[in-house]
Amino acid sequence: MQLSSFSKAGHLVSLLNKGDFKILKVFASSLKNRQFLNLSTLSQYSDLNQSLIKHHLERLVKFGLIGKSTLGYTLLVTGLDIYVLKILANRNIITAIGPQIGIGKEAEVYLAHDSLEQDKILKMFRLGRSSFKQIKRKRDINTGVGNWLLLNIETAKKEFDILSYLRDFSSSFPKPLYRSFHCIVMEPIYGSRLSEVENIDNPQLVLERIIDSMRTAYQKGYVNGDLNEYNVLIDNDNIFILDWPQAIKVDTVNANTVLARDVKNILKFFSRRFEIDRDIQNTINTIKGPV
Numbered sequence: 001m002q003l004s005s006f007s008k009a010g011h012l013v014s015l016l017n018k019g020d021f022k023i024l025k026v027f028a029s030s031l032k033n034r035q036f037l038n039l040s041t042l043s044q045y046s047d048l049n050q051s052l053i054k055h056h057l058e059r060l061v062k063f064g065l066i067g068k069s070t071l072g073y074t075l076l077v078t079g080l081d082i083y084v085l086k087i088l089a090n091r092n093i094i095t096a097i098g099p100q101i102g103i104g105k106e107a108e109v110y111l112a113h114d115s116l117e118q119d120k121i122l123k124m125f126r127l128g129r130s131s132f133k134q135i136k137r138k139r140d141i142n143t144g145v146g147n148w149l150l151l152n153i154e155t156a157k158k159e160f161d162i163l164s165y166l167r168d169f170s171s172s173f174p175k176p177l178y179r180s181f182h183c184i185v186m187e188p189i190y191g192s193r194l195s196e197v198e199n200i201d202n203p204q205l206v207l208e209r210i211i212d213s214m215r216t217a218y219q220k221g222y223v224n225g226d227l228n229e230y231n232v233l234i235d236n237d238n239i240f241i242l243d244w245p246q247a248i249k250v251d252t253v254n255a256n257t258v259l260a261r262d263v264k265n266i267l268k269f270f271s272r273r274f275e276i277d278r279d280i281q282n283t284i285n286t287i288k289g290p291v
């Protein structure tokens, strides 16, 4: 079985030494300004001499964390993964990685432990995974993956900020704990995906709770934009709405269209699975209605 880039990163953390991390740090911190670094820039930004830098670069290239091209050296995806993992471990935020519990178009989600063996959730953004695979296949590191990494960092930041804001108003959104580069750490929710539950004691109540959470988000300024039975977790009758990186502000031009789509997705599911029919326009009005 091929290891995902993340499991490989977990293994590599233990193989790398201080100097390796120093070099990774220079790459990670200069991502925004330049994607390719050469020996002299690296020595400018680290306290290592050029021959030591060369030594560490060779190791990092061998491990597949740094790419080498005619333009210079560049940070690869696994390189940033491993750098973030090291930061999380140093801060006792995540010290062990468990099974992967979600793999979607946009992220890999893992169950993890902190230094007190408390469960945590680690979400690593992998936006545009397929185009990234193409980059890897062609082994075309001349273009670098820096822009792709920056996109994922921005997206992680967006979801973290929205969750931090919304969570103050309702516990039906995951509680975010920490963000580093393209990764966010959250409190775990012990529930099942709505799409997967066979039976619900009181589906009408569950539907009303989902609408109530959508209303809270809307009243505080956001429409989720990807709401469906896969992005709702349910634990007894409690519901949680996940997955906010694509959320839009209620004053965006297409907010009404996006909200209507979210509402339709949820109502369609409850109609199909539980034969509960709720009026679309009435539901939209409830969500948008006066506080």
Ligand SMILES: Nc1ncnc2c1ncn2[C@@H]1O[C@H](COP(=O)(O)OP(=O)(O)OP(=O)(O)O)[C@@H](O)[C@H]1O
Binding pocket: 101, 102, 103, 104, 105, 106, 107, 108, 109, 121, 123, 174, 175, 186, 187, 188, 189, 190, 193, 230, 231, 242, 243, 244
């Ligand atoms: N805080 C959490 N607690 C428990 N499980 C979680 C949490 N966050 C995410 N998950 C699990 O990971 C899955 C994917 O998470 P999320 O929807 O946020 O990412 P995604 O990139 O949209 O993935 P997908 O495309 O599969 O929806 C969820 O369906 C859920 O099973």
Ligand SMILES: [Mg+2]
Binding pocket: 104, 230, 231, 242, 243
């Ligand atoms: Mg999702």
